[in-house]
Amino acid sequence: MTRPDTRMRRMRRDDFSRRLMRESTLTVDDLIYPVFVHEARGRAAVPSMPGVERLSIDELLRVAETASELRIPAIALFPVTAPDAKSLDAAAAWDDEGLCQRAVRALKSRFPGLGVITDVALDPYTSHGQDGITDDVGYVVNDITVEALVRQALSHARAGADVVAPSDMMDGRVRAIREALEADGHVHTRILAYAAKYASAFYGPFRDAVGSAGALGKADKSTYQMDPGNADEAMREIAQDLDEGADMVMVKPGMPYLDIVRRAKDEFGVPVFAYQVSGEYAMLKAAAANGWLDERRCVLEALLGFKRAGADGVLTYFALDAARWLREG
Numbered sequence: 001m002t003r004p005d006t007r008m009r010r011m012r013r014d015d016f017s018r019r020l021m022r023e024s025t026l027t028v029d030d031l032i033y034p035v036f037v038h039e040a041r042g043r044a045a046v047p048s049m050p051g052v053e054r055l056s057i058d059e060l061l062r063v064a065e066t067a068s069e070l071r072i073p074a075i076a077l078f079p080v081t082a083p084d085a086k087s088l089d090a091a092a093a094w095d096d097e098g099l100c101q102r103a104v105r106a107l108k109s110r111f112p113g114l115g116v117i118t119d120v121a122l123d124p125y126t127s128h129g130q131d132g133i134t135d136d137v138g139y140v141v142n143d144i145t146v147e148a149l150v151r152q153a154l155s156h157a158r159a160g161a162d163v164v165a166p167s168d169m170m171d172g173r174v175r176a177i178r179e180a181l182e183a184d185g186h187v188h189t190r191i192l193a194y195a196a197k198y199a200s201a202f203y204g205p206f207r208d209a210v211g212s213a214g215a216l217g218k219a220d221k222s223t224y225q226m227d228p229g230n231a232d233e234a235m236r237e238i239a240q241d242l243d244e245g246a247d248m249v250m251v252k253p254g255m256p257y258l259d260i261v262r263r264a265k266d267e268f269g270v271p272v273f274a275y276q277v278s279g280e281y282a283m284l285k286a287a288a289a290n291g292w293l294d295e296r297r298c299v300l301e302a303l304l305g306f307k308r309a310g311a312d313g314v315l316t317y318f319a320l321d322a323a324r325w326l327r328e329g
């Protein structure tokens, strides 16, 4: 029985006691900024992601300067591959002179303190838009794909990537990448494993941004990405990636999967990150553009929700805005 004088509202009465009892907070240290890089000059808008642009390496350096000034810890790179550089074997993925590799080198030489995370997956480089190499019926073949991912991850590490982030959902790739990195002397290169990545429709705008939507057509990724109905399976995926040598794990998408973030944190106690994906960004932007939601308040509330769910950080296209808003207080 609750005592008759229990008044939960007492602590909510004033700003000082609300601040004292606040359990979770959002700071700039929680933000990772995903950026799209292209071979063209200048910037190009992504129509389904208002405010997001594809950047040339020069423009990327300008954005990185802003991110550094705001003290955002890291950025995550997503290259847009020209259609003529795509192939069935995705060989452009491990080209040491590729766009991603050049972008990493440019970033690390100009802003050594800014963490650089690269995406390890073949979808920007395959002609069919799948994350791996396919057989003659279009099935993504696991072990051949893992060999390609190892080449890609090594190429990223040699370019100077601080963190390689396999987002492909092949089995066994974390162990293969870890072993190859160690053998090549990259003992400090961290692995952020997209351990629980779901076959989600919320990736739609991202596929527009990197230009893999057209190649993919009606095909989906449900033979390797997870079924949105499953949670126990996510725990097995995370256990496996940790056992194989992942330093951090990722849950993706974010907001519809906060239960997975919470369980991951509770069950493993390791660094857990969440990706507020392109579709989540598009939803908030569209509602804000219509005047239906207060963008700043809703974005900060959504990001705080990730922290409350147990995430150590969030990949978010709102990172620059959020960092500015947090600074303004």
Ligand SMILES: NCc1[nH]cc(CCC(=O)O)c1CC(=O)O
Binding pocket: 119, 120, 121, 122, 123, 131, 167, 168, 202, 203, 204, 205, 206, 207, 221, 276, 277, 278, 279
């Ligand atoms: N390796 C693919 C990849 N890496 C990041 C995203 C999605 C990110 C977003 O939607 O913001 C995807 C999409 C996919 O699996 O098709």
Ligand SMILES: [Mg+2]
Binding pocket: 169, 170, 171, 172, 195, 237, 240, 241
């Ligand atoms: Mg797995």
